[in-house]
Amino acid sequence: MSIVDEIQKDIFDYLDSHYGIEQDEIKSHSALNELGVDSLGLLAIADIVRKKYGIVLDDERIASVRTFGDFTDLLERKVAARESAIGAER
DSSP states (O other), X not given: OOHHHHHHHHHHHHHHHHHOOOGGGXXXXXXXXXXXXXXXXXXXXXXXXXXXXXXXXXHHHHHTOOBHHHHHHHHHXXXXXXXXXXXXXX
């Protein structure tokens, strides 16, 4: 399982426990606001990602997230940048 898959699982768990949204209800094109996830929910998810995985999702980028797919794309870019930075340090 990739780190993005692990993060997505944590997001699914968060959405289920805080919003009652089950994983099978969430598609890549699902608009987060239509799922009931507001800006505070996005910030809470970003906080989980920062604390558990050490990946910082800046507020400006989070504000541009509209769909679950947008969020996944942002995560993939951040993970790739982190892995690239770690590889460059070696």
